[in-house]
Amino acid sequence: MTPETPSGRQRPPISQEIRALGGARVFRGKRVLDVGAGAGRFALALAKVAAETLAIEPDPGAVAMARAAAREAGLSRVRFRVGHAEELREAGYDLALFSWSLC
Amino acid sequence: MVDALRAARRSIVPGGLVLDVRPSARLDARLVARRRARWAPAGRIRSSANARARDRAADAAVRELVRDRLLRVVRKGTYWVLVIPGPLASVRETIAESGRFAGLVVARGTDPGARYAVMRPIQYAFLERVDQAGARGAEVRGRTARSRGG
Numbered sequence: 309m310t311p312e313t314p315s316g317r318q319r320p321p322i323s324q325e326i327r328a329l330g331g332a333r334v335f336r337g338k339r340v341l342d343v344g345a346g347a348g349r350f351a352l353a354l355a356k357v358a359a360e361t362l363a364i365e366p367d368p369g370a371v372a373m374a375r376a377a378a379r380e381a382g383l384s385r386v387r388f389r390v391g392h393a394e395e396l397r398e399a400g401y402d403l404a405l406f407s408w409s410l411c
Numbered sequence: 412m413v414d415a416l417r418a419a420r421r422s423i424v425p426g427g428l429v430l431d432v433r434p435s436a437r438l439d440a441r442l443v444a445r446r447r448a449r450w451a452p453a454g455r456i457r458s459s460a461n462a463r464a465r466d467r468a469a470d471a472a473v474r475e476l477v478r479d480r481l482l483r484v485v486r487k488g489t490y491w492v493l494v495i496p497g498p499l500a501s502v503r504e505t506i507a508e509s510g511r512f513a514g515l516v517v518a519r520g521t522d523p524g525a526r527y528a529v530m531r532p533i534q535y536a537f538l539e540r541v542d543q544a545g546a547r548g549a550e551v552r553g554r555t556a557r558s559r560g561g
Contacts, residue, residue: 318509318531320492328490329432329535343419393415396422403428404419410412410469411433411462 319408322353332357338402343393344409348374348386355386362398364391412472420481420540429482429538431473434511435489436466438532442502442515443493445526450493454517456529462511473536480541487536496528 326332335358342351345363347370354361355378363386365371374388419429442454458466476482495505499521506512506529 318494318505318511318529320494320531324492325432325490325533328492328533329430341419341422343415393418396418398422399424401423401427403430404423405430405432406415406419407430407432408434410415410431410472411465 319349322349325350325407326353335403339400341396341398341401341404343396343404343406345374345388345407346370346409348377348388350405350407351386351388352377352381352383355381355383358385361386362401363388364393364396366390366392412469413475416472416476417481420476423540425540425542427540428485429540430535431469431538432533432535433466433469434462435532435534436462436511437534438489440512440532441530442517443528443530444521445528450528450530452518453521453525453527454515456506456515457513459511459513462513473538477538480543482538483541485537485539487534489532489534491530491532493528494531496526499523499525499527502527502529 326335335354337357337359340351340354340358340361342348342354342361342363345351345365346367348363348365351361351363351374363374365374365388368390371388371390378386378388416429423429436458439458440456441452442456443450444453445451473482477484495502497505499517500523503515506515
C-alpha cells in the first residue's frame with residue numbers, strides 16, 4: 309500500500325491497522341472521506357487503493373504536511389482540505405472514516 | 412460529535428459506510444516486555460478520566476444515530492496494537508505525557524534492561540447508512556432540536 313507516515317509513537321504502522329480492519333479490499337475502488345485526517349496518516353495509505361479520497365482536517369499545519377507528503381509520494385487520488393466535519397457539503401462518498409478522530 | 416457524524420452520514424451514499432476507529436478507554440492498555448522472542452505481560456496502564464469521558468461521549472453520539480435508525484452497526488470489534496517500543500524509562504515518559512493515560516502499574520520482577528512496549532486496545536465499528544421514512548423523520552427532528560438550541 310503506501311508509504312508509512314510519521315504518526316507518533318502512540319500509533320502503530322498504518323498497514324497494521326488496515327489489516328486489522330479487513331485489509332485493503334475494504335477500501336479498494338471506493339470514494340472515501342477521511343474526517344479529522346490529521347497529517348494524512350490514513351488518507352495517504354488509502355490513496356493507492358481507493359478511487360478517490362478527500363481528507364478534511366481543522367489544523368492547517370497538519371494539512372500542509374499531508375499535502376507535502378502526497379506530493380512527495382506522487383499520490384494524485386487524494387485531496388486535503390482545511391475544515392470541520394460539520395461544514396461538509398459533499399455527497400456521494402462510499403465510506404466516511406473517523407480514524408482516531410471521534411474521541 | 413453527533414453533528415460530525417450526521418454530516419458524514421449525509422455525505423455518503425445510501426448503503427455507504429461510516430467507519431469509526433479509535434482507542435478504547437474501556438479496556439486498560441497493557442505494558443509488555445520482550446522475553447524469549449515473545450512479548451509477555453509486564454503491567455497495565457489505566458485510561459485517564461478525560462479519555463473515558465471522551466469515549467463515552469463518542470459512544471453516545473454513535474448510539475444516537477443508531478437509535479434514530481440513521482446508521483446500523485454491520486461489524487464491530489477490538490484489535491490490539493503494539494506501540495511505544497523502547498526501554499522502560501522511555502515508555503514511562505511517553506505515558507506520562509499522554510492525556511489518555513492515567514498511570515502505569517509495573518508488575519513485580521520486571522527487568523529494567525528489557526525492551527518494553529504498550530499494547531493498546533483499538534475499537535472499531537462499521538456503520539451502514541440507513542434510509543427509511545422513520546429515519547428521515549428522526550434526522551429532521553434532530554435538525555429542528557439543534558436549531559432550537561437543543
